[in-house]
Amino acid sequence: xxxxxxxxRDEEPPDDAVVVIRGGLRSLDVEKVIExxxxxxxxxxxxxxxxxxxxDGDVEALCLRLDRxxxxxxxxxxxxxxxxAAGFELAATDASPHFDVVLPSLDRDIVxxxxxxxxxxxxxxxxxxxxxx
Amino acid sequence: MIxxxxxxxxxxxxxxxxxxxxxxxxxxxxxxxxxxxxVGDDDWGVVSAEVVEHDRASGALVLRLLGELMxxxxxxxxxxx
Numbered sequence: 001x002x003x004x005x006x007x008x009r010d011e012e013p014p015d016d017a018v019v020v021i022r023g024g025l026r027s028l029d030v031e032k033v034i035e036x037x038x039x040x041x042x043x044x045x046x047x048x049x050x051x052x053x054x055x056d057g058d059v060e061a062l063c064l065r066l067d068r069x070x071x072x073x074x075x076x077x078x079x080x081x082x083x084x085a086a087g088f089e090l091a092a093t094d095a096s097p098h099f100d101v102v103l104p105s106l107d108r109d110i111v112x113x114x115x116x117x118x119x120x121x122x123x124x125x126x127x128x129x130x131x132x133x
Numbered sequence: 134m135i136x137x138x139x140x141x142x143x144x145x146x147x148x149x150x151x152x153x154x155x156x157x158x159x160x161x162x163x164x165x166x167x168x169x170x171x172v173g174d175d176d177w178g179v180v181s182a183e184v185v186e187h188d189r190a191s192g193a194l195v196l197r198l199l200g201e202l203m204x205x206x207x208x209x210x211x212x213x214x
Contacts, residue, residue: 022143024176036141039154043193050143068142071202072176095147 006044006100009092016081019059020051020090020099023072023123028115034106048091048100049114051078055097062097063125070125076118083117138194140172142202149198150185156192164194178202 014020026032037047052069054062059077063069080090083101091100103110140153153172155164164170164187173179180202186195 024142024174026174026176027141027143035139035157036144039139039156039192042156042191043152043154043188050141050145052143052145068145068202071142071178074176094145098145 006048006093009094009096011092011096013090013092014053014055014080014099016079016084017057018080019054019057020078020080020083020101021054021059021062021069022049022051022076022078022118023069023074024076025072025074025120027072028076028118030108030111030115033111033115037103037106040100046091046100047103047106048093049103051090051099051101053080053090053097053099059121060124063123066097069123073123073126074120075123077121078118083114086113086117088114088117138170138172140174140194140196142174142177146195151182151196151198153194153196154192155187155194158192169199170196172196173202 033049037049040048052062052066089102091102093100101114103114137157137159138153138155139157142151144152146152155162164184166184168184169181171179172182181199182196183199185197
């Protein structure tokens with residue numbers, strides 16, 4: 001895998017029922033989203049925000065399976081159908097199950113519309129492990 | 134010394150490799166390949182990471198996480214009121 005440039009996987013877009021997850025309580029703060037999407041645009045040419053896909057909709061199983069997702073206390077969860085209905089496509093990037101939610105611009109209403117697709121949940125992997133790694 | 138690297142622990146290249154960016158780093162920051170930095174934020178905690186790639190033009194970084202993330206603050210935040 002070429003690490004420098006983002007790699008697009010050749011696969012069908014996820015079904016509407018697929019759930020995507022973004023870890024970290026503040027990871028959807030407006031300023032954070034804009035900063036990361038600006039970097040994405042400079043590096044890859046599109047405004048993208050990283051998420052992980054739970055193809056079977058099982059958030060807990062994904063958080064337990066991916067070591068990285070066991071760390072944050074809060075995860076943000078969105079349905080792919082909800083994101084598409086709001087005008088956001090999903091790009092299959094780097095190693096599965098990583099995707100980018102693609103924003104058409106960084107206008108405040110666009111960023112807010114994307115954020116509104118997500119709901120916060122306590123990380124089920126943290127509950128399972130008693131809140132400690 | 135705080136260098137203000139931008140990292141997103143959700144942006145995983147593969148396994149322990151994550152992407153970051155040094156565009157907003159303190160002027161004069163020199164990120165040689167193989168050097169070790171400490172990265173983190175309030176949500177995820179901190180971890181040491183090795184600089185694997187650094188594109189000076191865009192600031193793009195690829196970092197290899199060298200340990201386990203610890204996130205004591207997030208544990209507190211997720212506790213029911």
